[in-house]
Amino acid sequence: MRIPVDLGRRSYDVVLGPGARHELAELIQTRLPRAREAAIITSAPLRAQPWFDLQSGLEQHVIEVPDGEDAKSLTTLERVSESLARLGLSRYDVVIGAGGGAITDLAGFAAAVYLRGVPVVHVATSLVGQVDAAIGGKTAVNLSAGKNLIGAFHQPAGVLCDSEVLATLSERDRLGGLGEVAKCWLLEDRRAASLSGTSLAELVKLCVQLKAGVVMMDETEAGRRALLNYGHTLGHALEKLALERARDEMRHGEAVAVGLAFAVRLAHAMGRVGSLEVVNHDQVLSALGLSGRLPAFASPDALIAAMGRDKKAHHDLTFVLAGAEGFDVVHHVSETLVRGVIERFRSEA
Ligand SMILES: NC(=O)c1ccc[n+]([C@@H]2O[C@H](COP(=O)([O-])OP(=O)(O)OC[C@H]3O[C@@H](n4cnc5c(N)ncnc54)[C@H](O)[C@@H]3O)[C@@H](O)[C@H]2O)c1
Structure with a gap:
């Protein structure tokens, strides 16, 4: 199955399904016929x-980088760039x-800046x-000041x-990963009841279609693409607090799951959705095996401070919230209201 990401000259396909990795050579031959060397990061x-x-x-070389989030550093970027240069990779x-x-973020950035931009293909694992x-x-x-603070937009060739x-x-x-799947399911306004008959392959396809559609509408996150940050305001804050405690305290998607449960409670407190939507969110999270409960270490003060500092918050409390007409990015949400919802949410745990 192929899902197109139609961006004019920067268009490409996302290939899904068992054995999709074996399409690599054909993809490169079709999209990048002048390529002679490949550097696999x-x-x-x-x-x-x-x-x-x-x-x-092609003639292929493997460049090993640290596993997980440790790959995403300027030091690793420099090391990868030096390796690309030593290999004589051309544009x-x-x-x-x-x-x-973590690795596709790093590899994509290295490809964006090495020789001012070389093609990149992702094998997402x-x-x-x-x-x-x-x-x-x-x-x-x-950077030590925060996640994803240095980067670029650089579309892959596939x-x-x-x-x-x-x-x-x-x-x-x-x-x-299921935390992000829950986000897509909820953004698509799906009900918890229909999750049980949906396979993982169908869920991946739904998410890819959603993401491809949003990217096609708003490649550089000037507008609609920001909706993909549903659950991420509190999620990012929680992830940051968790990271200060221990490297492995919380996965991104686990924090997003809590962020989704919080966002629907906030939307409810603002009169944007009814209580049935809160129940639906909770059921979607639990059907996917996600907790969606605020961990005890996350105090309202620490969360509010961290949310205000999120780079996507534009220095105020900004949330993607469900409403009668769909989802909106809502700026300048009252701190008092947010604090009250966090406190009630905390007491549910
Ligand atoms: N660029 C974007 O639009 C975007 C969107 C969402 C997340 N991100 C970034 O993605 C990162 C999180 O991604 P992640 O959750 O994949 O984390 P990750 O890349 O750190 O991988 C988590 C762990 O899973 C292992 N792993 C990966 N595939 C595996 C497989 N098939 N079998 C066994 N182990 C495997 C990795 O080696 C690693 O130890 C964050 O840095 C986040 O900022 C970027």
């Missing part, structure tokens, strides 16, 4: 997986990001990567989302 644990049998059809050649969202991170051309690394590789995901990484 991945981590050692991923390279050791049984499905790591990528064939680009006709291709960088391949093979990994979860995590659920977050397949439903979200590898699609849409947002690339970034982190994205391969192979369902076979998801079999080796840890339970936590699978659940983390």
Whole structure:
């Protein structure tokens, strides 16, 4: 199955399904006929997986980077860029990001800036990567001041989302991905009841279609694309607080799940949705095995401070909220109201 991301000269397909990774050579040959060399960026644990049998059809080199979020640093970017230069990668050649969202974010950014831009293809191996991170051309690394503070828009020449590789995901990484799936399901206004008859492959397809559609409307997040940040205002704040406690305290998607539960409560408190929508959100989260409860370590003061500092909040409390006419980005939400909803939400836990 192919889902097109139609962006004029920057158009590409997202290829989904079992064995999609084996399309790599054909994709490169079709989209990048002048490419001679491929630099595959991945981590050692991923390279050791049984499905790591990528064939680009070119002379290929593997560049190993730290696993997970540690890949997204300026130090790693510099190291990768030096390796690309040593390999003599030209602007006709291709960088391949093979990994979860952290690696495709790094590989995409390296491809965006090396020689002022070389082609990149993503082989998205995590659920977050397949439903979200590898699609849409947002690339970034982190600074100590915060996540994704340095980056660029750089669309890939293609994205391969192979369902076979998801079999080796840890339970936590699978659940983390389901947080983003819950977001897509709710943004599509689907009910909890219809989730039980929907396979993971169908859920991935729904998310990719949603993301591709939004990116086509708003490539650089000037408007509608911001709706994909549903659940992310509180989610990012929670992720930040969790990270200050321990590296592995919370996955992005777990924090987003809590953010979704909070956002619908806030929308309810503002009279934008009825209580049935709150129940639907909770049921969607629990049907996907997600908790959606605020952890005890997240105090209202710390959350509010962290939400105000989120780079997407534009220095005020901004949320994507459900309403009678669909979803809106709502700016300048009253701090008193937010605090009250957090306190009530906390007492539910
Ligand atoms: N660019 C975007 O639009 C966008 C969107 C959402 C998230 N992101 C970014 O994505 C990152 C999160 O992505 P993630 O959840 O994939 O995390 P990740 O890339 O850190 O991967 C999590 C873990 O899963 C492992 N893993 C990946 N695929 C695997 C597989 N098939 N089998 C076994 N293990 C596997 C990785 O090695 C890693 O240890 C964050 O940095 C976030 O900022 C970017």
